[in-house]
Amino acid sequence: MNPRRQKRLIGVLSIVLLVGAAVWMMLSALSENIDHFYTPSEIINGKQGVTPKVGQRLRIGGMVVPGSVKRDQESLSVSFDLADTGPVVTVSYAGILPDLFREGQGIVATGRLAENNFIVADEVLAKHDEEYMPPELAEKMKGIKHVKPENLNTNQNTGSGQ
Template sequence: MNPRRKSRLSIILFILLGVTIATGLVLYALRQNIDLFYTPSEIIYGKNDDASTKPEVGQRIRVGGMVVTGTVHRDEKSLKVKFDLNDIGPAITVEYEGILPDLFREGQGIVAQGVLIQPTVLQATEVLAKHDENYVPPELSDQMQKVHKPMGIADLQGESEKDRQSKEMDMKKEGYK
């Protein structure tokens, strides 16, 4: 092989090796920032009831569910709040320190993001409350419909009452009703 071609080939291989190493390091660094979405039942039983898919202690996750009525406990001397969250199965405990959204209430759907500090305890860094009493996050709605329909519980809707009224008004304007 020509010495010139040999040097070009070694430079190309060196560049490819460098790009491969850099890509691997970037992916390794970003894996800690991935937030997977779970419901409380999936945290306890695993996704699709597969115990190998349960989140591990120390993993960053997002959890969506309903705040269990009567479980909100506020610390009088700080902004610490502790409450239980469930879908239709077992509940998990969420601990949060900070100002909760204005729409946060017992019996309301929320999404909490944080780190799992025990198998059923989430240390939340962010709590998001739904914007309307009829809104359910799409991921939670899909998951709950899978469980609720076999049990005969009423269907959940992923749209708000305002959206529904708006659609009805549009249909009336177009002469469908």
């Protein structure tokens, strides 16, 4: 092989290896920072046969179970149950909750899985209007009718006062 072609080949191969190493490092760094979205059912039963591992960062979306919100009187800590179509997962959060947070409301929390059905959240987001729901959660909850807490007693009072 001609020495000139040999130098050119070595240069091209080294550039390809450097670019490949840079792409591999970027992808591995990104994969560590990905928060996978789960519903409470997927955390308990698994998503496509794979359950999240304890300590894994994740996002979870569901409806706050009415009557499950427990607030610590001495701090900003709060815990509540989150459900979709099946199992219930408990979420613990230390901080100021969004103004729209309430029982029977859809929320998305970001945090770490502490136990099989217990999540320590770093951030809690509440939906911004009556119709909004994360697309992943909306797909899981098709056909499920949830009763809002403020509408629980109105069914008994319909027709009174007319």
